[in-house]
Amino acid sequence: MSVTVNDLLKLPCLKESEVLAGHGGLYKIVASISVLEYADVSALQNDLFNNNEFRGGEIVISGLVNIKDNVDAQCANIRRLAQVGEVGLILYYVGIFMPRVDQRLIDTANELDFVLICMPKNRMDLRYSEAISEVMEAIFKDQNDNVYFANEILERVSHLPRSQRNIETVLKMASDRLHISLFLTDASYHVLNSVAWPRTLNLNLEELIKQMDLSRPEELVPIKVHETDAWLHHAPLIWNNKTQMHLFIIKENAPINLNLLKHTGELVKLAVNIWNSKHTEFVMSELVQAILNDEPMNMRRLANFFKIDVASINNMWIIRPGSHIKEDEKGKMIQRQILDIATNILKNRCSTLIIDIYDGSIVVFMDKQSMVESSTELACELENALAQNEIDATLVICYNLETTTDVRQAYLAVSNGVEYARKIFCHKKQLTLHEILFAQVCNDVIVSGEEAIKNKLKDLTLLSANTDHRYTDLVDTLEIFLLEADSNIAKTAELMFLHKNTIKYRIRCINERLCYPVMKMPEANDLYLACAIRRLLGDKQW
Incomplete structure (x- = not known):
């Protein structure tokens, strides 16, 4: 669970309010609340928006007093607040300072799914503090009750403008949630992204890591930050059994909970996979890994984020390059070529499709019910396409897999038995899971x-x-x-x-x-x- 705009409307302080526009944004997650004191458009543009500082997940309180008669400026404010990820605006003192809410402002908010909430009109006795205290209380209670926050943050980022969907934004959200400073580095400890808490804090990673033993990661190390007691956590981020990045987390005054540290590392790793900083490439390797490792919680969380119905998947294809193809640069290029060919053939033929490279093979998950052609026809089309591109590969078809445990067992069986099956069925480029299992039985006889x-x-x-x-x-x-x-x-x-x-x-x-x-x-x-x-x-x- 996470607090949404719709949840806030049930609070006592907002029960008499009215949603004027942006109903499509009622289920956006709210992470904080702030006050827009001065709404001059040029000042906002210069001081707030041009620095590209992410301020998303907030709901804003304002009376728009200094632009109360300027509808163009009001609409411009709505657009710019939405641009940096704000979820809505609570309007106070309508009928006192701002005479009325213009239809153009309502239309702009509807266009952006930006929730526009109007407090009771012609009321001078309304206080900002009531909304601020109740909203923050609801947010803090939710955060205490729900310590796993990765899915919430990834979902919030997914609703942001494309320019805001990046690692920097994820780190800022994690920093705001846990009141921590974070450094993300490459394998050589060169800083790629950093976020301080509070934002004005000046930190030097090189000086900080001198206070810890890098050969002993995953430990909480007491350090000093500007004469203040703090704790530093080092988490290597590993892909394909190799450390590719390092995450450093600093918390002042009190050590951070170890589970929260673990969740933060998982969040950053997922974010790196989802939004590759160089190409903003959207990949599913984490979901494929979660399915094949039979990790139900992680799998469901990722599937929910990717809007994929994992329960409908009952077919798995494994495309295995020829045994003579090595795991070098040329081999990886062939794997990528196979991935592109398979994706182009299948992407418009199945409503549920997960496809990626995993451990040297191309793994495909799909639901049989949504296929516009039979799986046999699609498999033959893929076999022919690979042959036309002079690619030596074997397609293993695993069908009627009821659970993720079945999927994992099937994948392990293919990994262990595919080479035996290739020798037995040496003229075939398509194999089934049953043929793989049969090949394993044959090998067991030989071993006997x-x-x-x-x-x-x-x-x-x-x-x-x-x-x-x-x-x-x-x-x-x-x-x-x-x-x-x-x-x-x-x-x-x-x-x-x-x-x-x-x-x-x-x-x-x-x-x-x-x-x-x-x-x-x-x-x-x-x-x-x-x-x-x-x-x-x-x-x-x-």
Whole structure:
């Protein structure tokens, strides 16, 4: 929960007020309240707006006394307050100083979803202090009850103008919420962003970190800030098992709660991923990681922010570049190319789509119900697009995943078994999760030892009759017929570059030597497993 403008309207001090405009902004989050004392437009423009200081999340109190008869100036104020992220204006003393609220001001507020609240008209006995004390009490109570604030801050930033959606704004919001100073640095401790609390405080990070041991992060270290007792916290921010940034948090007079420190680190890391400072790139790697790591709370928080219905997701695709593609710059370029191709194919075909690079693979989550075509058609289109771009990659399709636990188990199974499956189904560029799990079963048989292998391959030995040297041809044909051609004569002939009659003859010979048709169940199950184990063994034949 977070305090919204709509919540404030229920307070005793605002119960008699009237919302004149900006109803679309009633559910914006309010972080503080302030008074607009002097509303001259030119002065505001010079002293408040041009310095690009973020003041968002506030609701403003004013009587607009010095521009009470200037409607153009009133509208300009509304626009500029909205520009820096203010959520609304509470108008006092209408009918006393400001004669009435002009329709143009109402229209401007509606255009911007900027909440315009009018206190009871013709009342001189109204006091700013009543609204200030009750609003701040509601905000403080909410903050004490809800210590996890990352989602609230990210949501507030998402409603700001594009120019305000950045790391600096997130740090300022965290600073205002917790009364802390923050420094964000690169891996070499060069300061990228810094925010002081209070804003006028002058801090030098180089001097501060001399008072701590950087080799022991995550500790609260007592320090001195201008002769005042303070505590310094150092949190390395890690991506792909490598420290990419450092976050330093300073709190004066009393140490900050460790949970709040942890939440602040999570917030900054998420913000860096969402609003890359160099390209304002919107990425979903944190959400993908939360799903694959089966972190329900983090996943739901991120999904809520991204407006994604995670519960509707029941399909996962994993696109794995060929095993010969290395994790170097060229390999990463290929991963990015695959990501772009898959995104272009899928982005308008599914209402729910999450796609990103994760641990060298391209991971796609989607809901089956919203697909305009079947998943088979989309998979074939993607396979063809990769082939046209001469990209060697395997698409693994995992369907009917009911929970995030299922998703994580499926991903781990693919990570462990995809190379085995590639050897078994060497002509396929599309695999299913069941084929991956089957490949793992085959490998388990091989790991069990010689006796287990011989027991599973015994039916294949029946294909060798006396001194017949056609054993290899028959087994190779059987492998392709079962493992890649879906037991189709024409497809087998195509894959082996042979005539269909040749394949028919070989299948007839196989049936005769086995004494049962190759498609007869349940014998076909054992035959399928035997072919797969033999394919996985490769040159290591028993």
